């Protein structure tokens with residue numbers, strides 16, 4: 001997946017620079033909002049898909065794993 005593509009089941013987080021994704025061995029993906037670390041107004045694990053978010057900033061690269 002490139003940064004210009006979004007995952008409809010994830011929504012905005014799939015192309016947000018603050019998103020962190022962890023993939024389990026069974027293939028599940030867990031999306032964490034890195035913005036929540038600095039701003040408690042954001043949920044650490046937002047309900048997906050995120051269709052609107054005031055913190056969204058387009059990522060230049062796909063979300064990093066872990067974190």
Ligand code: SF4
Nearest residue numbers: 013016019033053055
């Ligand atoms: S700032 Fe919004 S769009 Fe970005 S990772 Fe957090 S919840 Fe998702």
